[in-house]
Amino acid sequence: xxxxxxxxxxxxxxxxxxxxxxxxxxxxxxxxxxxxxxxxxxxxxxxxxxxxxxxxxxxxxxxxxxxxxxxxxxxxxxxxxxxxxxxxxxxxxxxxxxxxxxxxxxxxxxxxxxxxxxxxxxxxxxxxxxxxxxxxxxx
Ligand code: CMP
Numbered sequence: 001x002x003x004x005x006x007x008x009x010x011x012x013x014x015x016x017x018x019x020x021x022x023x024x025x026x027x028x029x030x031x032x033x034x035x036x037x038x039x040x041x042x043x044x045x046x047x048x049x050x051x052x053x054x055x056x057x058x059x060x061x062x063x064x065x066x067x068x069x070x071x072x073x074x075x076x077x078x079x080x081x082x083x084x085x086x087x088x089x090x091x092x093x094x095x096x097x098x099x100x101x102x103x104x105x106x107x108x109x110x111x112x113x114x115x116x117x118x119x120x121x122x123x124x125x126x127x128x129x130x131x132x133x134x135x136x137x138x139x
Contacts, residue, residue: 005035006082006119007128008090012070013113015039020073023103023116030089032077036133044068050131059112066112074132083125086118 008027010020028034042050047067054060079085091102095114098105108114119125129138 003122003125004080004082005076005078005122005129006032006086006125007117007132008075008077008086008119009117010073010075011113011115011117012066012072013109014107014115015073016070017107019107019115023107024073026103027075027077027089030079030085032079032082032086032089034075035078036076036129036138037073038132039071039073040132041071042068050128063112076129076133076138083119083122087120090116090118 010023014020014023024034024037044064044067047064048055048060051060051063051067054063057063077086089102091098091104091108093104093114094111095104095108098108103116104114107116119128
């Protein structure tokens with residue numbers, strides 16, 4: 001069953017480079033409604049919990065260091081077919097393969113510092129949204 005919500009984070013590189021306003025504007029212009037949003041800092045331990053699914057990957061340690069290197073902006077978004085549409089909107093994980101006009105094509109620096117995250121399933125969108133926002137914050 002598909003839901004109408006997804007989860008995203010603007011990552012440390014994009015926040016530090018001053019791209020968060022432009023990215024949020026793109027998100028809203030693409031028809032996604034912001035349900036929850038904040039600016040926060042992950043510890044390396046919390047980043048490790050969030051990306052636990054990648055714990056066995058060779059890039060896991062670097063990823064945890066990078067994701068805790070500066071503030072991030074997590075958000076819950078709403079739109080029909082949100083998960084799939086948002087992944088199309090942000091582009092491929094590797095910015096070299098990202099389509100023209102996508103957030104990653106515009107702002108990603110590398111496969112790791114790729115500007116933005118988008119949940120890969122409805123189930124993970126719910127889990128990831130709950131990781132950052134309490135029940136009363138995601139109404
Ligand atoms: P994201 O879509 O948030 O999900 C997992 C993250 O791991 C990914 O974005 C990148 O930031 C990072 N990542 C994925 N593949 C690689 C890779 N091959 N090398 C380094 N980092 C990666």
